[in-house]
Structures are given as C-alpha cells and as structure tokens.
Amino acid sequence: xxxxxxxxxxxxxxxxxxxxxxxxxxxxxxxxxxxxxxxxxxxxxxxxxxxxxxxxxxxxxxxxxxxxxxxxxxxxxxxxxxxxxxxxxxxxxxxxxxxxxxxxxxxxxxxxxxxxxxxxxxxxxxxxxxxxxxxxxxxxxxxxxxxxxxxxxxxxxxxxxxxxxxxxxxxxxxxxxxxxxxxxxxxxxxxxxxxxxxxxxxxxxxxxxxxxxxxxxxxxxxxxxxxxxxxxxxxxxxxxxxxxxxxxxxxxxxxxxxxxxxxxxxxxxxxxxxxxxxxxxxxxxxxxxxxxxxxxxxxxxxxxxxxxxxxxxxxxxxxxxxxxxxxxxxxxxxxxxxxxxxxxxxxxxxxxxxxxxxxxxxxxxxxxxxxxxxxxxxxxxxxxxxxxxxxxxxxxxxxxxxxxxxxxxxxxxxxxxxxxxxxxxxxxxx
Numbered sequence: 001x002x003x004x005x006x007x008x009x010x011x012x013x014x015x016x017x018x019x020x021x022x023x024x025x026x027x028x029x030x031x032x033x034x035x036x037x038x039x040x041x042x043x044x045x046x047x048x049x050x051x052x053x054x055x056x057x058x059x060x061x062x063x064x065x066x067x068x069x070x071x072x073x074x075x076x077x078x079x080x081x082x083x084x085x086x087x088x089x090x091x092x093x094x095x096x097x098x099x100x101x102x103x104x105x106x107x108x109x110x111x112x113x114x115x116x117x118x119x120x121x122x123x124x125x126x127x128x129x130x131x132x133x134x135x136x137x138x139x140x141x142x143x144x145x146x147x148x149x150x151x152x153x154x155x156x157x158x159x160x161x162x163x164x165x166x167x168x169x170x171x172x173x174x175x176x177x178x179x180x181x182x183x184x185x186x187x188x189x190x191x192x193x194x195x196x197x198x199x200x201x202x203x204x205x206x207x208x209x210x211x212x213x214x215x216x217x218x219x220x221x222x223x224x225x226x227x228x229x230x231x232x233x234x235x236x237x238x239x240x241x242x243x244x245x246x247x248x249x250x251x252x253x254x255x256x257x258x259x260x261x262x263x264x265x266x267x268x269x270x271x272x273x274x275x276x277x278x279x280x281x282x283x284x285x286x287x288x289x290x291x292x293x294x295x296x297x298x299x300x301x302x303x304x305x306x307x308x309x310x311x312x313x314x315x316x317x318x319x320x321x322x323x324x325x326x327x328x329x330x331x332x333x334x335x336x337x338x339x340x341x342x343x344x345x346x347x348x349x350x351x352x353x354x355x356x357x358x359x360x361x362x363x364x365x366x367x368x369x370x371x372x373x374x375x376x377x378x379x380x381x382x383x384x385x386x387x388x389x390x391x392x393x394x395x396x397x398x399x400x401x402x403x404x405x406x407x408x409x410x411x412x413x414x415x416x417x418x419x420x421x422x423x424x425x426x427x428x429x430x
Contacts, residue, residue, distance in 0.1 A: 013155060014121050014155050014156065015119075015155065016117055016119060016121075016157050016159075016160040016245060017105075017133070017134055017137075017151055017152070017153050017160060018117055018152045018153075018154075018161045018164040019101060019115065019137065019151050019164065020114065020115040020151075020161075020165070021097065021147060021148070022148040022149065022150055022168060022170055023056050023169075024090065024113065024147070025053055025054035026042070026043050026056040026059075027056070028090060029041060029083050036056075036081065040055075040056060040058040040059035040064065040080050041055070041080070041083055042054070042056075042059055042080055042082050043084075043085040044070060044082065044084075045070055045082075045084070046070055046084075047070065048071055048261075049349070050069070050071075051067060051068070052064060052066055052069075052073050055068075055073070057169055059073070059077055059080055062076045062077035062080075063076045063077075064076055070082065093145060093147070096144065096145055100140050100141055101116055101137070104120075104127070104136075104137050105118040107119035108245075108247060109245045109246050109247060117157055117161075118137075119245035120133060120153075131153065131174050134151040135172060138150075138151060138170075148169065150165075150169060150170060151167060151171075151172045151173075152165070152175070153172070153173070153174040153175065154174070156180075156240075157245065158193045159180055159183065159239055159241070161193050162187070162191055163175050163183075180239035181212075181239060184212070184238075184239060185211055185212030186211075187210060188209065188210060188211075189208055189209060189237070192236050192237065199233070202230075203233065206222075206230070207225070212237075214234050219231060219234065222234050252356065253355060253356040253358070254284050254292070254354065254355045255296070255352055255354035255355070256280045256352060256353055257298060257353070258273065258350065259300075259350045260351075263348065263349055264348050265346075265348075267339065271336050271339065274332055274335045274336055274339065274353055275328070277353035278328045278331035278335055278353050279332070281328070281331060281354070282325075282326050282355075285355060286326045286361070289360060290358050290359070290361060291358070291359055291360075291361050292321075292326070292331075292357055293325075293359065294320050294355065294356040294357035295321065295334040296316055296317070296318040296335075296354035296355070296356060297316060297318070297335045297338035297339055297353060298314060298351070298352035298353070299315055299316075299342070299344065299352070300312045300313060300315070300348065301313060301315070301346055301347070301349070302347040302348060312349060312350070317338045317341070317342050319334055321334065327379075329378065331353060332353070335353045
C-alpha cells in the first residue's frame with residue numbers, strides 16, 4: 001500500500017511540510033555571539049573574491065543576499081560585519097535539527113543543511129492537524145537550538161516550499177488543496193521551484209509573467225511557444241506536482257572546489273590545490289565505503305562573461321579509470337593529467353575535483369593477483385590519515401605538496417562522507 005493510501009483503502013490527501021531555517025549560518029553566529037545580535041552580519045569571505053553565504057535579517061534590510069559578491073554587499077551596507085564562518089559547527093547544528101524533523105515524520109528529505117521536506121500524509125490521526133504539527137516542530141527547534149525555522153504546508157512539494165518562503169521570518173503558512181490556484185496565481189514565474197533567471201526570461205518573453213497567466217494558458221499554445229519544458233512548468237503553475245518526498249537518495253558524485261582569492265596562472269599552484277581536493281574527496285569516499293571509476297576536473301577561466309556571481313563560464317573534463325578507487329593520490333594523479341591536457345592558457349579563478357561512477361568499496365574486483373605491495377602501503381597510509389583526521393580534524397595532517405583551498409563562500413549543501421562531531425556521539429553527515 002502506498003503512503004497515500006489509508007488502511008481502509010481510501011487515499012489520504014497529501015500533506016507536505018517544508019521547513020527552512022531562517023538565515024541559518026548568520027543566526028547561529030548571532031546566537032553564539034551576543035555582540036552580533038541586532039547588527040547586520042554576513043557569513044562568508046570578505047575578500048574581493050568573497051561571496052555572502054548567509055546574511056542576517058538586519059543585513060537583508062540593506063539588500064544584502066546570499067550568493068552576492070562580498071564587495072557588493074559592503075557597498076550596500078558599509079556597516080556590514082563579516083564572519084568567516086564555521087562549517088563544522090553549522091553541520092553539527094544541522095544534525096540536531098534533522099533529528100527533531102525525524103521525530104515528526106519517517107519521511108524526511110534534506111535539501112541542504114538548513115531545509116527539508118517532511119511528509120505528513122496520513123499522520124493527522126496520530127499527530128493532529130498539520131498546522132498544529134508545524135507549530136510544535138517550530139517550538140521544539142526554538143527550544144532545543146535557540147534558532148528560528150519557518151514552515152510551509154501544502155498538498156505538493158512546490159507549494160509547501162513557496163509557502164515557507166512566504167512565512168519568513170519565523171512564521172508558518174498553510175495552503176490547503178482548494179487554495180492552491182488562488183495562492184499561486186499572483187506570483188511571478190520565477191517563484192516556481194527550479195526556474196532560474198534564464199527560464200524566467202523565457203517564460204516572460206513568451207508572454208507569461210505570473211503563474212496565474214501560465215496556469216490559464218492553453219496547453220497547445222504553451223507547447224508551441226516553449227515546447228515540452230513549458231508544458232511541464234505550466235503544470236507546476238497549476239499546483240500539479242507529483243514529486244514525492246524522497247527520504248534518501250544515493251549519491252551520484254563527490255566533489256570539492258574553491259575560488260582563489262586572486263586569479264592563478266601558475267600550474268604548480270593548481271596542481272597543489274588539486275591534490276588538496278583529491279585527498280578530501282577520497283577521505284569522504286572511504287568514510288562512506290564507496291569507490292569511484294570516473295575522475296572529473298572542473299575549472300572556471302578568470303574572464304567574466306555576464307554580470308553577477310554566475311557570470312563566469314565553467315569548464316570540465318573527465319576520464320574513466322580501469323579500476324575504481326578511493327585513493328586521493330590516484331584521483332590527484334588523474335586530475336593532473338586532465339589539467340595537462342585541458343585547454344587552459346589563461347588565468348583560472350576556480351578549480352575543483354570530482355569523483356563519479358560510484359560503486360560499493362566491497363564490490364568484487366576482477367583482479368588475478370593480490371594487491372601489490374605499493375597498493376597495500378597506500379591503503380595503510382590512508383587508514384592512518386583517516387584516523388588522524390577523525391581525531392584531530394581534516395587539517396591536522398597535510399602533505400607537503402598540498403595547496404591552499406580557501407573558499408569564497410560556504411556551501412549549504414549536505415556533503416556525504418564529511419565527519420561531524422555531535423555533543424553525545426561521533427557520526428558522519430546525512
């Protein structure tokens with residue numbers, strides 16, 4: 001029986017809750033540092049290459065937003081206080097919050113460190129009306145973490161996500177099934193989850209500026225103007241979202257990247273940074289007992305092509321290994337080969353290493369002989385390095401040839417295989 005079916009054979013109406021922490025990184029800093037409360041702060045790099053990862057609501061009053069270049073944030077708010085940030089702390093807080101979420105639903109889909117979908121379908125008899133559940137969840141998060149979370153409730157994921165945005169800061173908005181069309185109609189097409197600036201531009205150019213206009217359009221008209229993509233977006237504009245809350249999804253890739261404080265032309269610096277990223281990716285693979293067959297090199301040339309933080313082109317190259325690996329030395333060696341063959345004849349602002357083609361580390365190997373002595377030595381060395389990193393932190397031990405990998409901003413994504421220390425236990429991230 002599916003999650004949408006009652007034991008009596010009747011379908012339950014879907015009820016989805018989207019919980020989104022308010023200014024998560026900034027709120028944690030203000031909670032832990034009283035001198036920052038009530039002041040405009042931004043978490044992220046303050047350098048010319050820095051990016052705002054999170055802004056307090058005091059900073060948002062000046063137009064400071066996440067993903068904004070730090071120099072632009074400073075221009076808008078001269079009194080802005082920059083905080084470099086502490087990813088280990090934010091990940092730890094995220095785990096505490098997700099444990100609370102797990103108490104309210106067996107189906108929790110984390111989108112990032114600070115937001116998740118909870119499927120409340122069919123739980124009213126046990127937990128009560130959805131609005132009451134949402135308020136209890138918000139109260140528990142506040143009491144146990146000192147942080148605010150906004151919640152949106154709707155019959156589908158997209159509506160719940162938009163509703164949580166409407167609830168900010170520190171509120172709750174519920175949209176019932178018979179209220180969906182009225183709720184969505186006045187919103188701009190950019191409000192659709194998954195529609196970015198380019199997609200919004202296409203929709204506007206086709207004559208659809210609001211969700212109501214798109215929802216009311218004839219399907220064939222939409223198809224002629226925008227193709228199959230437009231038809232799917234029009235369904236979302238009508239509140240027709242069949243996506244389920246996925247409690248767990250397998251990782252498709254592992255990666256690490258950074259933006260340099262200044263453009264880099266020296267390939268030796270790029271190679272050293274590649275090693276740093278490769279070791280980090282490999283450590284995460286080993287923690288999750290995963291190996292990878294595909295190595296990916298990613299970079300961004302320094303030339304800007306469009307305004308905004310996404311105005312730089314991103315390039316990538318990849319190769320497939322004969323044997324899957326979780327060894328940073330192998331990942332770095334192959335990524336360096338990709339670097340040598342890549343058409344990089346100008347300065348680089350970003351470099352990254354990824355691992356794809358994942359398989360369980362315990363998968364049978366088609367080898368005729370036992371591991372060679374060098375391979376065994378590498379396994380023992382990696383095991384020792386992992387133990388040191390687990391005990392003293394990822395920066396406790398570094399190879400002499402590793403480079404600096406300072407990031408322009410902090411990621412909100414949940415990185416599989418990263419180790420997070422809890423108050424009462426040692427565990428890996430979600």
